[in-house]
Amino acid sequence: MNSNTYSTVGSFGKKRISESTIHRLSRYYRTLSVLEKEGLQTVSSKDLAKREKLTPAQVRKDLSFFGSFGTRGLGYPVTELKHQMASILGIDRLWRVALIGVGNIGSALVGYKEFARQGFNIIKLFDNDQRKIGSNHKGITISDVRNLERDLKEARIEMVIIAVPATVAQYIIDDVVKAGIKAILNFAPANLKVPNDVFLRNENMSMELEYLSFALVNNHAQKK
Amino acid sequence: MNSNTYSTVGSFGKKRISESTIHRLSRYYRTLSVLEKEGLQTVSSKDLAKREKLTPAQVRKDLSFFGSFGTRGLGYPVTELKHQMASILGIDRLWRVALIGVGNIGSALVGYKEFARQGFNIIKLFDNDQRKIGSNHKGITISDVRNLERDLKEARIEMVIIAVPATVAQYIIDDVVKAGIKAILNFAPANLKVPNDVFLRNENMSMELEYLSFALVNNHAQKK
DNA sequence: TTAACTATGTGAAAAGGTTCACAAAAGTAT
DNA sequence: ATACTTTTGTGAACCTTTTCACATAGTTAA
Numbered sequence: 001m002n003s004n005t006y007s008t009v010g011s012f013g014k015k016r017i018s019e020s021t022i023h024r025l026s027r028y029y030r031t032l033s034v035l036e037k038e039g040l041q042t043v044s045s046k047d048l049a050k051r052e053k054l055t056p057a058q059v060r061k062d063l064s065f066f067g068s069f070g071t072r073g074l075g076y077p078v079t080e081l082k083h084q085m086a087s088i089l090g091i092d093r094l095w096r097v098a099l100i101g102v103g104n105i106g107s108a109l110v111g112y113k114e115f116a117r118q119g120f121n122i123i124k125l126f127d128n129d130q131r132k133i134g135s136n137h138k139g140i141t142i143s144d145v146r147n148l149e150r151d152l153k154e155a156r157i158e159m160v161i162i163a164v165p166a167t168v169a170q171y172i173i174d175d176v177v178k179a180g181i182k183a184i185l186n187f188a189p190a191n192l193k194v195p196n197d198v199f200l201r202n203e204n205m206s207m208e209l210e211y212l213s214f215a216l217v218n219n220h221a222q223k224k
Numbered sequence: 225m226n227s228n229t230y231s232t233v234g235s236f237g238k239k240r241i242s243e244s245t246i247h248r249l250s251r252y253y254r255t256l257s258v259l260e261k262e263g264l265q266t267v268s269s270k271d272l273a274k275r276e277k278l279t280p281a282q283v284r285k286d287l288s289f290f291g292s293f294g295t296r297g298l299g300y301p302v303t304e305l306k307h308q309m310a311s312i313l314g315i316d317r318l319w320r321v322a323l324i325g326v327g328n329i330g331s332a333l334v335g336y337k338e339f340a341r342q343g344f345n346i347i348k349l350f351d352n353d354q355r356k357i358g359s360n361h362k363g364i365t366i367s368d369v370r371n372l373e374r375d376l377k378e379a380r381i382e383m384v385i386i387a388v389p390a391t392v393a394q395y396i397i398d399d400v401v402k403a404g405i406k407a408i409l410n411f412a413p414a415n416l417k418v419p420n421d422v423f424l425r426n427e428n429m430s431m432e433l434e435y436l437s438f439a440l441v442n443n444h445a446q447k448k
Numbered sequence: 449t450t451a452a453c454t455a456t457g458t459g460a461a462a463a464g465g466t467t468c469a470c471a472a473a474a475g476t477a478t
Numbered sequence: 479a480t481a482c483t484t485t486t487g488t489g490a491a492c493c494t495t496t497t498c499a500c501a502t503a504g505t506t507a508a
Contacts, residue, residue, distance in 0.1 A: 023431055025434075025438075026431045026434045026435075089434050089437055090440060090441030091434060091437055095437060104336065105332050105336065107332070108328050108329050111328045112429065115433065120433050159433070159436055161433075182440060189254060189338055191275055191277075199439045199440065201432040202432075203432055204250070204251075205333070205339075205427060206250065206342055206344075208409055208426075208427050209321075209339065209344050209385075210249075210250045210253075210342065211247065212408075212423050212425055213314035214246050214249075214314055215423045216314060217313075218241075
């Protein structure tokens with residue numbers, strides 16, 4: 001099977017690709033960027049697996065869902081595989097992103113270089129605080145959240161990051177959905193409801209600390 | 225089987241508890257806190273599952289790894305179950321946490337209320353920037369990262385959060401390990417190495433945006 | 449050119465995680 | 479009291495994900 005078998009990038013047949021696979025593709029992409037900077041031409045599934053603390057079979061299987069990118073006896077071409085990962089993840093383009101809630105977490109996210117590096121361009125900021133509205137934050141004027149629906153449409157926003165207090169998150173999200181946004185990343189610690197055709201992902205930064213806490217208290221077996 | 229069967233909280237026999245289960249316990253804990261505020265006395269696995277978008281069986285199975293907390297015909301006592309979750313996760317106590325790298329992300333984390341609410345007390349800050357060292361950030365004086373090992377020991381730090389640039393993260397982590405720290409939460413986009421007895425978790429905030437990007441581009445089937 | 453080596457791609461097996469289905473135990477109503 | 483309802487706790491079945499193992503195809507060296 002060669003990569004042309006999957007001529008329509010984006011459909012991937014009827015196969016359901018698991019969340020873990022997608023997350024690992026993100027990691028491969030990042031590591032491939034590093035390898036590229038280190039000047040490597042090719043990388044084997046064994047090398048890549050070692051960097052990611054995975055098995056070589058896992059790496060090959062993940063990639064095999066999307067095509068056949070390697071050369072037997074040699075490995076994978078670093079730069080090309082990086083581009084392939086970007087294309088599969090949809091980060092070989094710019095995304096028009098808005099951020100709602102320019103508080104503690106929100107303002108940090110505006111300056112987060114990794115977002116920009118991967119094509120996520122935060123081009124609109126919203127807040128409900130009169131003191132912030134109209135002011136400039138890292139080159140972007142903060143808009144009034146009261147005009148959220150209208151402004152999201154007007155700016156042709158494709159993704160929204162929510163960093164407001166949990167108490168108001170559902171109201172905000174309802175407006176975001178009304179504006180026709182289909183992809184939302186939520187940092188508020190709340191269980192939010194969206195229609196079935198909207199992708200909602202939650203980022204819970206306490207979760208990993210809690211995992212560490214559990215691991216320490218239970219002296220949980222280290223993986224691998 | 226009643227909850228006394230597990231008198232030694234923390235051992236849980238030889239059963240290996242999966243990462244997903246632990247993460248769901250975090251979510252249960254948060255939701256139980258909300259339910260408690262709403263004044264609910266009891267909650268059934270069905271109710272809890274609905275809030276978390278899980279199956280009731282999943283909720284019951286997760287809890288059953290740790291004991292038997294419910295009453296048949298009635299459900300689970302909200303407040304008690306919340307305390308049980310806290311105890312299992314090890315967040316029914318205070319953790320002495322240090323944060324290294326008081327930059328964009330780092331300073332946001334210092335003020336992140338959820339950490340404090342769950343017992344994670346950030347009591348030491350470190351940076352390598354002479355302009356920051358000695359200054360006060362939200363009531364904590366920023367220390368020189370050059371004395372990291374000594375200061376971590378002195379302050380009896382138990383967990384470390386790393387929010388430094390990827391290029392220096394490994395050097396920092398080596399010092400953290402030298403100081404005897406066994407739990408590290410890393411925000412730097414890098415694959416870091418630690419000895420086998422150190423718990424390292426990575427927080428990659430781009431990952432979920434990339435998942436959304438993938439979902440949009442591939443019109444990936446929405447889950448359930 | 450040939451032999452030895454390396455590394456992919458992938459069915460099949462194994463491991464791991466989730467859901468089913470039901471007995472058991474408690475609550476509720478009459 | 480008794481019948482009926484609710485809901486837990488849990489083996490077993492099912493489904494998903496990971497790992498194994500090997501045929502295949504390319505590289506490398508002499």
